[in-house]
Amino acid sequence: MSTLTVAKALGAGLRRAMTDDDRVVVMGEDVGRLGGVYRVTDGLQAEFGPRRVLDTPLAESGIIGTAVGLAYRGYRPVCEIQFDGFVFVAFDQILSQLAKMHARTGGKVRLPITIRIPVGGGIGAAEHHSESPEALFAHVAGLRVVSVANPQDAYTVLRQAVACDDPVIFFEPKRRYHLKGEVDLDPVEPLPMDRARVVREGHDVTLVTWGGLVGTALDAAVAASDDGVSVEVIDLRSLSPVDHDTVASSVRKTGRVVVTHEAPRQAGLGAEIAATVTDRCFEYLEAAPVRVTGHGMPYPPAKLEGHYLPDLDRILDGVDRVLGRVEPFVPRAVPDAGSPGEAGGPAGSVRTAEAVAR
Amino acid sequence: MPSEPAVRTGPTAATPPKAQNGHRAATPRDARADRKNVAHDVRKDVREDERTDVPRQDPGDGASTPTLRVLTEDGTRLPDPELDRWLADLDPAAPDDGARETARTTLLRLFEDMVVARRIDAEATALQRQGELALWPPLLGQEAAQVGSARALRDDDFVFSSYREHAVARVRGAELVDLVRVWRGVAVSGWDPYAIGMASPQVIIGAQTLHATGWAMGVQNDVDAGRVDASAGLPVGVAYFGDGAMSQGDVNEAFVFASTYRSPVLFFCQNNQWAISEPVALQSRVPLAERARGFGMPGVRVDGNDVLAVLAVTRAALDRARHDGGPTLIEAVTYRMGPHTTADDPKRYRDAAEVEEWTGRDPLARFEAYLRSVGVLDDAEAARVQGVADAAAAELRAGCVALTDPPPLSLFDHVYAEPHHALERERAEYAHYLESFGDGEGGDDGAGGPGAAGDRAASGTGTTATGVAR
Ligand SMILES: Cc1ncc(C[n+]2csc(CCOP(=O)(O)OP(=O)(O)O)c2C)c(N)n1
Ligand SMILES: [Mg+2]
Numbered sequence: 047m048s049t050l051t052v053a054k055a056l057g058a059g060l061r062r063a064m065t066d067d068d069r070v071v072v073m074g075e076d077v078g079r080l081g082g083v084y085r086v087t088d089g090l091q092a093e094f095g096p097r098r099v100l101d102t103p104l105a106e107s108g109i110i111g112t113a114v115g116l117a118y119r120g121y122r123p124v125c126e127i128q129f130d131g132f133v134f135v136a137f138d139q140i141l142s143q144l145a146k147m148h149a150r151t152g153g154k155v156r157l158p159i160t161i162r163i164p165v166g167g168g169i170g171a172a173e174h175h176s177e178s179p180e181a182l183f184a185h186v187a188g189l190r191v192v193s194v195a196n197p198q199d200a201y202t203v204l205r206q207a208v209a210c211d212d213p214v215i216f217f218e219p220k221r222r223y224h225l226k227g228e229v230d231l232d233p234v235e236p237l238p239m240d241r242a243r244v245v246r247e248g249h250d251v252t253l254v255t256w257g258g259l260v261g262t263a264l265d266a267a268v269a270a271s272d273d274g275v276s277v278e279v280i281d282l283r284s285l286s287p288v289d290h291d292t293v294a295s296s297v298r299k300t301g302r303v304v305v306t307h308e309a310p311r312q313a314g315l316g317a318e319i320a321a322t323v324t325d326r327c328f329e330y331l332e333a334a335p336v337r338v339t340g341h342g343m344p345y346p347p348a349k350l351e352g353h354y355l356p357d358l359d360r361i362l363d364g365v366d367r368v369l370g371r372v373e374p375f376v377p378r379a380v381p382d383a384g385s386p387g388e389a390g391g392p393a394g395s396v397r398t399a400e401a402v403a404r
Numbered sequence: 405m406p407s408e409p410a411v412r413t414g415p416t417a418a419t420p421p422k423a424q425n426g427h428r429a430a431t432p433r434d435a436r437a438d439r440k441n442v443a444h445d446v447r448k449d450v451r452e453d454e455r456t457d458v459p460r461q462d463p464g465d466g467a468s469t470p471t472l473r474v475l476t477e478d479g480t481r482l483p484d485p486e487l488d489r490w491l492a493d494l495d496p497a498a499p500d501d502g503a504r505e506t507a508r509t510t511l512l513r514l515f516e517d518m519v520v521a522r523r524i525d526a527e528a529t530a531l532q533r534q535g536e537l538a539l540w541p542p543l544l545g546q547e548a549a550q551v552g553s554a555r556a557l558r559d560d561d562f563v564f565s566s567y568r569e570h571a572v573a574r575v576r577g578a579e580l581v582d583l584v585r586v587w588r589g590v591a592v593s594g595w596d597p598y599a600i601g602m603a604s605p606q607v608i609i610g611a612q613t614l615h616a617t618g619w620a621m622g623v624q625n626d627v628d629a630g631r632v633d634a635s636a637g638l639p640v641g642v643a644y645f646g647d648g649a650m651s652q653g654d655v656n657e658a659f660v661f662a663s664t665y666r667s668p669v670l671f672f673c674q675n676n677q678w679a680i681s682e683p684v685a686l687q688s689r690v691p692l693a694e695r696a697r698g699f700g701m702p703g704v705r706v707d708g709n710d711v712l713a714v715l716a717v718t719r720a721a722l723d724r725a726r727h728d729g730g731p732t733l734i735e736a737v738t739y740r741m742g743p744h745t746t747a748d749d750p751k752r753y754r755d756a757a758e759v760e761e762w763t764g765r766d767p768l769a770r771f772e773a774y775l776r777s778v779g780v781l782d783d784a785e786a787a788r789v790q791g792v793a794d795a796a797a798a799e800l801r802a803g804c805v806a807l808t809d810p811p812p813l814s815l816f817d818h819v820y821a822e823p824h825h826a827l828e829r830e831r832a833e834y835a836h837y838l839e840s841f842g843d844g845e846g847g848d849d850g851a852g853g854p855g856a857a858g859d860r861a862a863s864g865t866g867t868t869a870t871g872v873a874r
Contacts, residue, residue, distance in 0.1 A: 075679075075682065076680045076681045079752070080752055080753050081752075101681070101682050101686055103648075103651035103687050104648035104649065104652060104679050104682065104687060105651040107653050108651065108653070131607070132608065132609075135608070135652070135654075170538050171538070172538070172567075172587070172589075172607060173592050174607045311830075341816070341827075341830050342819070342826065342830055343815060343816065343827070344819070347589050347590055347591050347810070348589025349588070349809040349810060350809070350810055350814070350815050353812040353834075354815060363837060363840070372840070375832070375833045375837070377829055377832055
């Protein structure tokens with residue numbers, strides 16, 4: 047056991063993967079001499095040399111495209127995209143090449159490429175540095191998508207991702223890089239990469255989340271328990287595939303589910319989970335699934351991110367809603383496109399059950 | 405319409421690049437080592453050959469590309485028939501009284517622009533250190549490249565820049581406080597692009613080069629449609645970007661579009677030797693300007709710390725674009741004296757000696773020495789300029805600390821141009837949620853149309869933000 051931050055645990059995972067397999071190469075902008083802007087790859091270039099830890103030209107499409115070529119030749123590239131907002135420059139290589147190659151070649155070509163991406167907000171950053179694009183990747187067949195939330199998973203899941211013969215999008219929540227925890231460097235029978243984990247047991251409400259919000263969700267569960275509500279928290283970990291079995295068995299127990307994520311609600315992963323829960327647990331549900339998410343907008347400037355990101359209060363509000371403890375929000379009328387002013391009721395307007403617009 | 409390139413171009417196929425040391429960098433580390441060697445060799449040349457007395461930090465494969473300059477590091481004015489054509493209005497010894505006075509005024513304005521740029525950059529860096537800004541990307545060392553180029557522009561040109569072009573923005577007319585809004589985290593852009601002919605600074609490396617090109621393609625359409633009078637010279641789309649950006653696909657695609665459509669574009673690359681921790685040798689084995697050749701446009705390498713040379717080559721390239729000559733790539737060779745941003749620690753990746761060396765090529769000191777030598781600047785005038793700079797710094801600081809957090813519901817204000825029922829519902833829902841905290845904020849506002857909510861909520865922002873969020 048060692049006590050490591052998430053960032054250090056990721057570095058340790060990479061170091062181990064590179065030691066175990068000399069075909070593992072690390073590539074990205076500033077990952078070599080600087081050790082990455084979050085210092086995840088600190089010391090790796092000194093240890094493994096500049097051919098295995100490559101400072102690449104400033105070209106994300108180039109990073110992924112050449113990783114595809116390296117993988118064709120039997121290498122296992124671990125690519126770092128410096129920030130979430132910069133992965134889109136490489137989107138074509140990821141979607142059209144990386145994700146499809148195995149199917150395209152009838153299984154002849156495997157591309158065991160891991161793409162590490164610092165993800166999410168809550169750090170007061172400039173534009174393009176706080177994005178949560180997981181749904182965009184989870185929608186793409188051929189990719190696996192994971193998000194880690196603690197040092198042990200950072201270490202273990204990263205090694206599993208590197209060892210996996212499929213391409214893996216590996217999200218690292220920025221606001222948890224400095225979180226410290228005990229890490230077993232030789233875990234026996236670790237949970238498979240594609241499984242969710244119940245991180246707190248409870249029996250009234252299932253709260254599903256991942257990455258940067260796991261800590262907030264746990265805090266919310268503690269606060270709810272002070273209030274006599276027992277919340278079960280699931281760290282989804284794998285966003286593609288989603289471990290619906292774990293979620294469903296929890297919801298069968300609690301009858302209520304709240305999903306919270308930083309990304310906007312529309313077509314987010316919360317929709318996928320809510321739909322599958324409804325599908326698989328319909329007769330167990332006591333209330334409609336509730337989503338607590340970012341708003342449907344580009345990530346806001348730093349001084350407003352507190353109003354964008356789900357926080358303790360908003361998650362608790364979601365828990366209250368799924369328990370029917372607060373009056374649901376009901377717009378006064380469904381506005382039509384021509385009259386935005388019609389949206390929402392004025393303060394104190396009577397909200398009745400007949401207002402079924404929701 | 406002159407169809408001749410008005411500026412010297414890079415080497416042609418007839419002058420193939422010389423192989424350096426007979427080998428190529430096998431790895432990035434080798435490339436770094438090569439770069440050191442080459443830089444060292446070039447430094448030796450400096451003493452021997454005045455005309456190539458310029459920092460050349462690129463590997464030497466294409467050493468045939470001259471780096472243009474008219475001011476030496478000690479401020480001596482070198483005559484240059486080609487560049488002097490573009491500096492005729494800047495002759496402090498012009499026989500004509502009026503011309504001499506104009507020259508004096510223009511030279512002093514360039515100096516003042518640079519001094520102010522450096523001063524407000526230092527002030528913003530200090531504001532970041534004091535917690536008033538979240539981050540700041542300093543321009544220290546790049547004053548001449550930015551001021552010299554920006555002062556060559558016309559009002560109807562349009563600039564598409566990266567995040568470091570503070571001096572360009574000021575020259576274009578941005579208010580000082582507008583420079584820090586983004587970095588304080590209160591807005592995602594600082595100014596109205598149409599008000600000053602400059603787009604919101606771009607963070608996605610290189611993306612803006614395509615925007616400048618598209619804007620210039622629009623100028624060509626406007627000429628066809630009779631909306632722009634070509635005889636006045638075309639307005640030019642100007643892209644500012646870095647040496648690192650040269651590797652991006654977008655930038656290379658912009659070169660292709662602009663060149664084959666012969667669009668009025670100026671590609672202004674500030675080669676400040678570094679892309680965060682990566683030396684320029686990792687982006688290119690040849691001087692960046694030489695890339696232009698392959699795209700079918702002229703490439704010009706200029707000493708980016710020589711404000712007069714920058715002004716001259718920019719004027720020439722703009723003139724070419726204005727008269728249907730198409731795009732030009734200018735590589736301004738300069739140096740990022742500070743960290744990449746205030747969050748960066750350059751000691752991890754570059755030698756103090758290198759920084760030291762570039763300190764000796766300071767763009768301000770050089771220009772000041774020149775101005776003093778020709779009698780344009782004296783102590784009194786220098787003090788006046790310093791006063792202007794200090795006042796600008798004070799204005800920046802006052803404006804910065806007065807910037808309050810935006811009201812919560814302003815979040816929803818500008819996502820769409822047209823009414824959007826789904827987002828309006830979200831706005832109302834969030835207002836309803838804020839209202840549940842019972843501090844009287846949010847609910848009413850949420851019911852209002854776009855804009856109304858944010859504006860009215862403005863008064864009570866601070867309390868709402870703290871009361872609600874934590
Ligand atoms: C597409 C993209 N990839 C990565 C980054 C992260 N990043 C920000 S600045 C920078 C270096 C840019 O170097 P250069 O183009 O030379 O400009 P300079 O910062 O030196 O002005 C990098 C890698 C980014 N902003 N956009
Ligand atoms: Mg640079």
